[in-house]
């Protein structure tokens with residue numbers, strides 16, 4: 001075993017921290033989220049220049065062919081500044097899917113422009129009844145000549161408003177709930193019949209509901225095998241889970257820091273409130289949860305690129321369950337220990353809390369993943385991670 | 388011992404329910420049950436309707452024009468009002484300053500203020516906390532200097548709930564800076580229209596504006612507006628805090644929210660079935676239902692004891708801690724029941740009559756914000772850490 005980050009990874013982290021220290025202080029973030037788009041193309045361009053958008057992309061398409069550990073480094077840095085730019089939907093989900101499932105032509109068309117920051121992707125999968133059960137998809141794709149016609153409604157598509165191209169899951173066969181028959185399609189957001197309603201989420205990110213009415217796509221819009229899209233979506237969501245767990249580490253590290261320094265300076269009863277043992281223990285509990293969450297996140301990052309789907313499924317469920325529980329405790333206690341200040345919009349702590357809360361609700365909450373893990377556990381022993 | 392409702396109590400419940408059915412305006416009910424924003428007029432309007440029936444001050448004894456209800460009757464009234472979707476009664480007048488005036492106010496103060504609290508003419512707010520004095524309230528610094536027959540007040544209060552609507556504020560002020568902590572404090576009633584009073588909103592994390600800073604610059608307050616003795620304000624303040632905590636159990640509201648959680652879980656689908664059929668989620672609802680069932684009885688026990696002793700004791704802290712934690716659990720369960728639909732932030736849709744675009748069902752809009760907002764419940768009215776300190780010290784002698 002080796003717990004060290006590589007030289008390149010350390011450099012990447014430092015570069016990101018420098019960029020965000022300069023361009024993403026809390027006041028600047030406020031301006032960005034108050035803008036019409038709700039995110040900054042300028043920051044996106046700078047992330048592209050650093051190579052952060054291309055880190056996982058294949059070398060043949062302008063990428064660095066990195067691993068989930070590189071993603072972890074990026075996401076933790078983004079979490080420390082609660083960056084709202086659509087990195088998870090566009091890069092982890094969208095570009096990840098195209099890298100893994102795309103034809104040469106699809107990769108050549110999209111990925112270099114992803115790397116340069118000109119092309120934004122998003123995954124339009126969830127529907128009103130999906131909740132966290134990925135197979136529950138009702139959107140239909142009907143063959144039409146050499147292409148397809150898509151009809152359906154997608155809800156809470158992360159980064160859906162900013163996207164140029166959506167990856168839409170739709171049934172070419174089967175019924176909602178069945179694992180077979182889901183196909184993925186690349187759909188231009190300006191295509192006829194695509195309607196988007198875009199809005200902010202509670203953590204100042206953006207999402208959209210997408211209605212597809214008789215949307216015609218060509219045959220080469222099919223991404224991956226016809227009817228075999230679900231395992232691809234599942235792997236994408238696992239990558240998403242590993243990414244938001246890493247982001248949560250960054251968010252939680254800041255919350256522990258903010259709270260520890262607050263209790264050292266806030267005085268009540270003539271002493272810093274950090275002298276009250278109950279608060280010391282609370283902070284010690286917060287720190288322990290973060291360390292446990294960190295270990296699970298490392299485990300997830302070193303597993304999520306594996307070709308062993310059973311192992312990935314198991315470890316990402318465990319990681320999301322544990323990080324979700326840690327996020328809940330750390331977020332709530334950070335607010336509590338700040339007292340009234342903690343529930344104000346003015347205090348950064350409340351914004352970190354909100355992001356943490358929504359990370360907890362994204363890609364399945366802690367209860368969902370605990371249940372998933374528990375079911376998998378009942379079916380057989382935990383597979384051992386392999387090198 | 389008998390924990391069932393007597394025939395009289397059941398008759399009383401039917402009477403309250405009947406009253407609510409005919410007198411609670413439908414649009415108001417829809418706003419409350421739909422989690423929409425309520426304005427000053429909504430609260431005051433409902434207060435006036437209750438006043439006409441003599442029910443605007445459910446905790447008051449008959450001597451002061453209240454209904455003189457016992458603990459069980461007060462509980463039934465609260466439960467029925469919450470269930471019907473009536474706006475909550477603002478506690479600052481009826482549950483906070485009024486008991487202090489009844490116990491310690493002059494006859495003139497009682498005659499002047501109590502009827503106006505009852506009628507809804509005066510909206511009150513609570514000026515206790517200051518930026519440097521939250522948990523350690525006795526360190527407060529707002530100054531009141533006696534000059535002939537007025538106090539000249541300077542300083543700042545903060546976290547003042549609903550100050551933007553208030554006509555009057557009751558303040559703890561320092562009248563003798565030479566005496567330590569609890570000793571130099573007095574209890575003043577201040578007209579919010581007095582020259583030198585400024586209210587500035589504080590935006591909370593859910594984007595709402597319910598709390599404020601209140602600034603006082605050379606505000607002149609007649610000495611007649613001092614409650615009780617000069618420099619004895621701390622005694623009255625503590626008396627009030629006990630009443631505040633008892634009122635914070637919020638059993639009626641929690642029961643309504645519990646119903647809401649069940650309804651949402653029946654409507655939301657997970658794995659193609661209603662979420663309520665998921666045993667894990669249902670267990671969580673069952674757990675909080677049991678806790679609430681216990682709190683309901685504890686609440687009535689404490690209320691009954693209070694009515695006998697004429698003053699709340701440290702037991703009120705139990706209600707505050709348990710009540711706030713149950714509220715927080717319920718708001719969290721509602722959010723989790725929504726799944727991915729918990730994410731959209733749609734504040735414009737919190738105004739009644741909103742007709743713009745929406746993501747998800749309209750009833751889901753207030754839910755996540757309510758969870759975020761209710762982190763306050765374990766902070767205000769004395770944080771839950773402070774309540775546990777009180778229980779340890781005064782009930783356990785530690």
Ligand SMILES: Cc1cc2nc3c(=O)[nH]c(=O)nc-3n(C[C@H](O)[C@H](O)[C@H](O)COP(=O)(O)OP(=O)(O)OC[C@H]3O[C@@H](n4cnc5c(N)ncnc54)[C@H](O)[C@@H]3O)c2cc1C
Nearest residue numbers: 336337339340513515516521522546548763767768770772
């Ligand atoms: C939404 C809201 C509405 C409010 N409305 C009003 C109002 O209308 N009028 C009014 O006067 N006030 C109001 N308050 C203020 C409220 O009473 C205070 O926020 C509360 O007393 C805590 O004080 P603080 O915020 O200064 O936190 P602090 O006192 O600074 O506490 C910070 C943390 O330290 C902990 N702590 C402090 N002392 C101890 C100790 N001895 N042992 C262990 N832990 C300790 C606290 O529990 C908390 O976790 C409101 C507050 C909120 C959030």
